Amino acid sequence: MMPGPLASVSAGVLLLILTLVKPAAAEPPADSTQTSRTNTVRMFIDCRQCDKEYMRHEITFVNHVRDRNEAQVDILVTTQRTGNGGSEYTLTFLGQQEFSGINDTLTYHTKQSDTEEMIRNGLVKTMKIGLMRYVAKSPAANQISISFTTPEQETAFVDKWDYWVFSINTNTFMNGEQSSSSLSLFGSLSANRVTKDLKVNLSIGANHSRNTFDYEGYSYESVSDGKNANGLAVVSLDDHWSAGGTLSGYSSTFDNTDRAFAAGPAIEYDIFPYSESTRRQLRILYKLRFTSVNYVDTTLYNKLSEKLWSENLSISLDVKEPWGSAGVTVNGSHFLHDIGKYSIGLFGNLSLRLVEGLSLNLFGDYSRLHDQLSITKGGATQEEVLLQRRALETQYRYFVSVGLSYTFGSIFNNIVNPRFGSGGGGYSFSFSN
Numbered sequence: 001m002m003p004g005p006l007a008s009v010s011a012g013v014l015l016l017i018l019t020l021v022k023p024a025a026a027e028p029p030a031d032s033t034q035t036s037r038t039n040t041v042r043m044f045i046d047c048r049q050c051d052k053e054y055m056r057h058e059i060t061f062v063n064h065v066r067d068r069n070e071a072q073v074d075i076l077v078t079t080q081r082t083g084n085g086g087s088e089y090t091l092t093f094l095g096q097q098e099f100s101g102i103n104d105t106l107t108y109h110t111k112q113s114d115t116e117e118m119i120r121n122g123l124v125k126t127m128k129i130g131l132m133r134y135v136a137k138s139p140a141a142n143q144i145s146i147s148f149t150t151p152e153q154e155t156a157f158v159d160k161w162d163y164w165v166f167s168i169n170t171n172t173f174m175n176g177e178q179s180s181s182s183l184s185l186f187g188s189l190s191a192n193r194v195t196k197d198l199k200v201n202l203s204i205g206a207n208h209s210r211n212t213f214d215y216e217g218y219s220y221e222s223v224s225d226g227k228n229a230n231g232l233a234v235v236s237l238d239d240h241w242s243a244g245g246t247l248s249g250y251s252s253t254f255d256n257t258d259r260a261f262a263a264g265p266a267i268e269y270d271i272f273p274y275s276e277s278t279r280r281q282l283r284i285l286y287k288l289r290f291t292s293v294n295y296v297d298t299t300l301y302n303k304l305s306e307k308l309w310s311e312n313l314s315i316s317l318d319v320k321e322p323w324g325s326a327g328v329t330v331n332g333s334h335f336l337h338d339i340g341k342y343s344i345g346l347f348g349n350l351s352l353r354l355v356e357g358l359s360l361n362l363f364g365d366y367s368r369l370h371d372q373l374s375i376t377k378g379g380a381t382q383e384e385v386l387l388q389r390r391a392l393e394t395q396y397r398y399f400v401s402v403g404l405s406y407t408f409g410s411i412f413n414n415i416v417n418p419r420f421g422s423g424g425g426g427y428s429f430s431f432s433n
Helices: 005-020 052-058 116-135 139-143 382-386
Strands: 042-046 073-081 087-095 103-109 164-176 180-194 198-215 218-236 241-252 257-270 280-295 305-321 324-335 342-355 358-369 396-406
Touching (some): 073 305, 103 116
Parallel strands (some): 042 073
Antiparallel strands (some): 164 180, 198 218, 305 324
């Protein structure tokens, strides 16, 4: 019997592997200069948004290790958005082992227009500066040279935009085949002004989605539209208290809303100082809201329009530490005209390093809903249900994700090899009958 295509390909792949891979006994002793650098600092970088391969290539005067327990310096990188649309990176240097108790914090700021290359260069430069205090206490200090570039004469800074930042975004998504096609359009405009004492966010947006299906003489077209406008103004009262207000307008065929307007005051208290917000927050936020709404179709409560007062209270905890990160938010709201029309939600996420190389990742949210006032009286068609084009009455929603990851092997992670891509894969094969 002649071997099939799968057997032939498998035999060829096996022969190639046997040709390229040498027996372990025949390998020469590993060159220690390629895997580890003697007499220098061992460093671990905890940053999900960083280009770690680039950092290993550029920061060559330390040993990069893959497990924080083996590191002498643990660098925790956290981020938050800034008023100009960019980001503030906070780099916390945590000394371990013989450097225990020697800690430091540096910040690096980016603009919205900064490219990925500019951002990663700036992060590497900041890391190098922060590492000097540790390298100076190691034998590798004799191989370090320091240079200084004389800055140009400084001039008085005048911001002609008065801290306002504007952004325009548009997106189009299209896909299709012989029996179906899909088109989605999105657009938004925002204007933000952020200073230490005042934060203002304004935005408008619209979306349009269209799906068509043709199958065995049956044709169906599904259309969904939405518009929204939002405004937020917040005044900083001190390092714990903030006060402000929100306003919004929106329409949505999904939510059976022809047009709606909502506005109201809000106040927030952070148990921790706002200056520590990149590492930890425990915020208590209260909102009072007035809403005037007109519906597309008559609701379950026989309403085509109504005016509503509601209040909302949320408590949020966010923590980022060397052991991982955790966040939980409890949120509750109800309408004042009928306290039985309420909703309660719980959201949480946890990324926990259990032991060396083993991490646990949890994410989930659960909502209890008794305030769906916009649900249509006539219900939804079968097509609208299957395509999720119309909100349905429900008493709860939930989402849960659980994951484990485990890494083991050499602690050193200095070498950069970009061949065949960072994933190390080449080609994939698929077979069909």
